[in-house]
Amino acid sequence: MFELHLRSYGETREADRHAFAQVVLPVSGQVALEIEGREKRLDPLHAALVAPGAWHSQYSRVANRSLILDVQAEAFAHGPWRELLARPFTGIGPAARKLVEFMGIVANGQPLAPTVLQGWAPLLLDTLGMGAPRPASRLAALLARIELDPGLPWTTETMARAANLSVSRLHALFREELDASPHGWLLDCRLKRACTLLGATDRPVAEIALATGFSEQSALTRAMRRMLDTTPAAYRAQHREKRSKAQ
Numbered sequence: 612m613f614e615l616h617l618r619s620y621g622e623t624r625e626a627d628r629h630a631f632a633q634v635v636l637p638v639s640g641q642v643a644l645e646i647e648g649r650e651k652r653l654d655p656l657h658a659a660l661v662a663p664g665a666w667h668s669q670y671s672r673v674a675n676r677s678l679i680l681d682v683q684a685e686a687f688a689h690g691p692w693r694e695l696l697a698r699p700f701t702g703i704g705p706a707a708r709k710l711v712e713f714m715g716i717v718a719n720g721q722p723l724a725p726t727v728l729q730g731w732a733p734l735l736l737d738t739l740g741m742g743a744p745r746p747a748s749r750l751a752a753l754l755a756r757i758e759l760d761p762g763l764p765w766t767t768e769t770m771a772r773a774a775n776l777s778v779s780r781l782h783a784l785f786r787e788e789l790d791a792s793p794h795g796w797l798l799d800c801r802l803k804r805a806c807t808l809l810g811a812t813d814r815p816v817a818e819i820a821l822a823t824g825f826s827e828q829s830a831l832t833r834a835m836r837r838m839l840d841t842t843p844a845a846y847r848a849q850h851r852e853k854r855s856k857a858q
Contacts, residue, residue: 640675
């Protein structure tokens, strides 16, 4: 389920994506990492989790080393680790830093015993999932309501009214808590629901588009091309192929 690599990055930026997740844990130096259009600078105090299938690229202009933990996608299907996918960029608290420092020493220049990795990786993910104590989200009820039916005619104004907030305060809270705009988060939520329906049902694409809040099939196709570099038909075919191979 886990593989670990010790890597350094140069100034050449190359885009990539893969079926497994990756946890990027800088040991020294800095690395600029872009995930699906969002870029952050990572260092020994800041890590990132690249979700399965997400386009990403990285580069650095300084000397650097990072632990790269590959994790099978199935590990995030259920349970507390799934929440890590909602915040791809995260701070590394004191407990997680100790784990990273330990593995940086162990993995430097010597073969890594599989039992060590299988014990360390879940502990690291659990520790990252704990995060720092945060106040209760002002957006929790609104987000749960939208996720229940993202196909409703949500707008920034209706979202603000539902949360009993001004539009400007809604934007500020989305940036503060989710590092996204209300419209960007809503689009991501609708795409996730559309992908779920494409992979799990035989409903027509036009029907799925309308059910998930897109004005028509072409609007869903444009959004998937721009955000996921695929089309509804291609996504459905790829998902069915994976499912048939697994059977």
